[in-house]
Amino acid sequence: MVPEAEFQSYYGRPVLKPPVWKEPYGPAYLYLGGLSGVSSVMAVMAEFTGHDRLARTARVAAAIGAAAGAGLLVAELGRPARFLNMLRVFKPTSPMSMGSWILAAQGALSGVAASTELTGILPAVGDAAVLATGLTGPLTATYTAVLLADTAVPAWHEAYRELPFLFAGSALASAGAVGMLATPRAQAGPARVVAVMGAVVESVAGVVMERRLGLVGEPYRLGKAGGRMRAARVLTAGGGLLASIAGRSRTLTALSGLALTAGALCTRFGVLEAGRTSTADPKYTIVPQRQRQAV
Amino acid sequence: MAERMGFFTDTSVCIGCKACQVACKEWNLLPDDGFVFEANSYDNTGALGANTWRHVAFIEQSRPVPVDDSADDGVERWLMSSDVCKHCTHAACLDVCPTGALFRTEFGTVVIQEDICNGCGYCVSACPYGVIERREDDGRAWKCTMCYDRQRGGLEPACAKACPTDSIQFGPLDELRERAEERVERLHADGQAEARLYGESPDDGVGGAGAFFLLLDEPEVYGLPPDPVVTTRDLPAMWRWAGAAALSVAGAVAVAFASSRKGARR
Ligand code: SF4
Ligand code: SF4
Numbered sequence: 001m002v003p004e005a006e007f008q009s010y011y012g013r014p015v016l017k018p019p020v021w022k023e024p025y026g027p028a029y030l031y032l033g034g035l036s037g038v039s040s041v042m043a044v045m046a047e048f049t050g051h052d053r054l055a056r057t058a059r060v061a062a063a064i065g066a067a068a069g070a071g072l073l074v075a076e077l078g079r080p081a082r083f084l085n086m087l088r089v090f091k092p093t094s095p096m097s098m099g100s101w102i103l104a105a106q107g108a109l110s111g112v113a114a115s116t117e118l119t120g121i122l123p124a125v126g127d128a129a130v131l132a133t134g135l136t137g138p139l140t141a142t143y144t145a146v147l148l149a150d151t152a153v154p155a156w157h158e159a160y161r162e163l164p165f166l167f168a169g170s171a172l173a174s175a176g177a178v179g180m181l182a183t184p185r186a187q188a189g190p191a192r193v194v195a196v197m198g199a200v201v202e203s204v205a206g207v208v209m210e211r212r213l214g215l216v217g218e219p220y221r222l223g224k225a226g227g228r229m230r231a232a233r234v235l236t237a238g239g240g241l242l243a244s245i246a247g248r249s250r251t252l253t254a255l256s257g258l259a260l261t262a263g264a265l266c267t268r269f270g271v272l273e274a275g276r277t278s279t280a281d282p283k284y285t286i287v288p289q290r291q292r293q294a295v
Numbered sequence: 296m297a298e299r300m301g302f303f304t305d306t307s308v309c310i311g312c313k314a315c316q317v318a319c320k321e322w323n324l325l326p327d328d329g330f331v332f333e334a335n336s337y338d339n340t341g342a343l344g345a346n347t348w349r350h351v352a353f354i355e356q357s358r359p360v361p362v363d364d365s366a367d368d369g370v371e372r373w374l375m376s377s378d379v380c381k382h383c384t385h386a387a388c389l390d391v392c393p394t395g396a397l398f399r400t401e402f403g404t405v406v407i408q409e410d411i412c413n414g415c416g417y418c419v420s421a422c423p424y425g426v427i428e429r430r431e432d433d434g435r436a437w438k439c440t441m442c443y444d445r446q447r448g449g450l451e452p453a454c455a456k457a458c459p460t461d462s463i464q465f466g467p468l469d470e471l472r473e474r475a476e477e478r479v480e481r482l483h484a485d486g487q488a489e490a491r492l493y494g495e496s497p498d499d500g501v502g503g504a505g506a507f508f509l510l511l512d513e514p515e516v517y518g519l520p521p522d523p524v525v526t527t528r529d530l531p532a533m534w535r536w537a538g539a540a541a542l543s544v545a546g547a548v549a550v551a552f553a554s555s556r557k558g559a560r561r
Contacts, residue, residue, distance in 0.1 A: 010352060010518030011335045013342060016425040020416030041545055045552040078414015078434025082394075085413045089395040093527055096417050097393035138541035145540065146533045150391060150526050151420035157526055160533045164540035172547055193551035201543070279420075286515045289522035 007290065009282040016152055016279040019272070025076040027268035029069045030144050033103070034171025034264070035178060036065025037141030040110055040133035042175055042194060047130060053187040054179060056117055059130060061178045062137070063114035066107040073103075095146040102143055106136040141171035148275065154285055155278035156271075158216045162209035166267065169205050172198025173236060174264040176243065181257035185247060192243050195260055199240025202267065203233060216284055219277035220270070228270030235263030299403030300446065301468035302455065302506035303475050304377055306517075307482060307490060309462040311337060311351055311375035315454035319349040322442065322453035326430075336373075342518065343378055345428040348439035349454045350378045352517050376517050377454070377463060380405070380426045380439035381494055382505030385525040388418035388427050388438075396436075403468070403505060404441040412436055423501065423523035441506070468505060479509060487511070493519065500524030 009015075019026075039062035046055035074083040087104065091097035109129045116126025145167045149160035156163070176195025180188040206229065210217045220229050239259030246252040278284040319325065325346045333339045336353035343350045354374040386405045389397040396412035399405060407418075407427075414434040418427045427438040442452035450456070455465035464471060475492055482490035493514050494504030500523050514521050 008513055008515050010354070010516065011333075013518055014425065015515075015518060015520050017344075017419050017422070017428055019420045020429050021420075038544060038548065041548040042552075045548050049552045051552070076416075078416065078429050078436075079412070082411075082413035085394040085396070085411055086415070088411070089393070091393060091395065093390040093530065094393045094417070095530075095533075096391065096415060100393060134545070138544045141544055142537045142541045146530075146537045149533050150530055151417075152387065152423040152425075152523075152526050153420050157529070160529060161536050164533075164537040165543070168540040168544045172544060176551075189555040190548075190552045193555055194548055197547045197551060201547070275420075279425075282515070285520055289520055290515075293522050 007283060007286045009286060014280055015282050015285040018276050018279045019153060021076060021272065023269060025072045027272045029072040030268040031174060031265050032065040032069035033144055034141045034167060035174040036062045036069060036106060036110060037137040038171045038175035039065060040137030042179060043130050044134040051187060051190060054183045054191060057179055057182045059114045059117045062110040062133060066110050070103055070107055095143060095150045099143045099147055102136055102139045106133060106140045109133045109136060142168050153275045153279055154216045155219045155274045158213055159209050162205050165201060165205035166209060169198050169202030170264045170267045173202055173260045177257040177260035180246060180253055185253060192246055195243040196240050199236045199260060202236050206233060216278060216288055219274040223277060225270050225273035225277055228266045228273060232263045232266035232270055235259045235266060239263055297401050298467045301471050302379060303464045303471040305462050305478060305509045306376040307509055307511060308460045309375040309377060310460055311353055312459060313351050314457040314459060315349040315377050315463055316351055318453040318457035323348065343426050345430040345437040352376045352378060354516055374511055379506050381424055382441060384502030387421035387423060387525045387527055390527040391417045391421040393417060400443055402446055406440045406443050407436060409435055421526055423520055475509060
């Protein structure tokens with residue numbers, strides 16, 4: 001337990017502004033980006049290993065995830081009509097600028113890969129595109145952790161080591177879940193393995209993060225965010241366990257896939273809420289800075 | 296680039312008249328923030344925001360103030376301080392802005408181009424002082440420009456112009472820093488041991504603020520963070536961790552497929 005911290009503030013008012021990113025847009029985008037990114041990597045590997053049916057699912061999931069995610073991002077802008085200003089500059093100091101370029105590439109490539117798969121037109125172009133998503137996919141799935149961490153929001157910034165792994169695990173579980181839900185069981189073996197690995201990574205990263213953060217980890221345990229993080233943990237662990245035996249029946253597959261999807265969503269919504277909570281109470285801003293100065 | 300210009304806000308002579316806050320609103324045509332009674336001394340504004348670019352904080356304290364040897368215990372102290380965007384040397388808002396709407400001017404200040412901002416809100420979460428904010432009806436982010444338009448016309452910013460006690464001083468940052476050093480030494484000599492500068496050091500977490508302060512208490516008493524750090528300082532480390540996670544994703548998927556291919560052959 002973290003002892004109650006003593007600190008001064010200006011009438012208890014927050015020092016920081018709350019994040020403007022709102023539910024459901026922000027967290028749903030985080031989920032879809034993860035789904036798209038890992039689905040692309042699965043599409044590449046499925047191509048190499050001759051898992052044709054799974055390759056098709058993965059290509060389509062990657063394209064839908066990227067397109068829907070981009071739509072949510074645009075909808076969340078204060079000035080949606082100016083979304084193209086995102087591609088006005090290429091700015092390495094801004095994870096959102098880098099992310100916009102990554103997402104633009106991922107969206108275009110996965111769109112091409114899915115449409116050639118579904119129409120059968122120009123398959124070679126589609127194969128080249130899918131290969132390229134082998135690069136953009138993992139970035140799409142993990143850059144969002146840098147996006148959140150590169151802020152003054154205490155619960156996000158201080159978690160910059162674990163967040164990428166939490167998001168990577170969540171993305172693996174998301175894509176594994178969709179892969180097994182949308183592919184005949186006999187051909188979904190690798191998707192189930194991906195799902196299990198994702199559940200393990202997501203669970204471990206979550207626990208490590210909350211432990212290491214100390215006071216700033218409190219928002220992940222308390223209130224609405226805490227409830228979501230706990231729900232995420234239960235759903236993800238349960239879904240992961242089920243995924244390991246889901247090859248046996250359709251019911252198990254459905255249960256596992258849905259639990260993992262719900263778990264991944266809870267993680268994303270929980271992380272957003274924890275960030276908001278950590279800006280609302282000046283304690284999370286002032287106390288760690290004081291402690292830092294004391295050393 | 297011309298000389299770097301700045302603000303030195305000496306709160307020891309602030310009288311809480313809010314002339315700066317009003318002058319800023321008038322010059323910059325800022326909308327009202329609603330009329331709310333906050334019951335926080337004379338402050339019904341609360342904080343800097345999209346429509347408040349100068350904010351006067353009021354703190355009523357009753358505690359001993361060492362005036363001279365015969366000082367009473369329990370003398371009332373009334374702190375006032377006019378807060379503003381810090382125009383950081385390493386400005387997180389500017390670093391993270393994905394559209395290039397935020398830029399560094401020829402005066403070394405940080406300004407938003409409102410015709411480019413698309414309201415992504417990234418700067419809002421990046422600022423370690425909670426200065427910049429999105430105007431909800433308009434969708435774009437707004438903050439102090441250090442009166443970029445007035446400066447280009449050779450005038451001093453509206454707040455500094457209006458300040459009747461010269462609590463807000465505008466000028467070349469180097470000069471202001473020297474003047475502030477002298478002022479704080481003078482106050483110390485007069486027995487005001489708690490006088491301190493805030494944001495004046497180029498070695499702090501934001502590389503020094505272009506708008507810095509002389510305070511009479513801890514920064515957090517005025518609603519300021521005690522040790523702000525520009526978030527992008529850790530950006531290379533963040534990308535390294537994300538890169539490791541990205542490789543792990545690729546590795547995990549590769550292992551998943553490799554292992555089940557072996558299974559299929561058997
Ligand atoms: S105080 Fe905040 S808004 Fe002002 S320059 Fe620094 S980071 Fe930007
Ligand atoms: S809200 Fe506007 S000024 Fe702020 S980061 Fe986004 S585009 Fe830049």
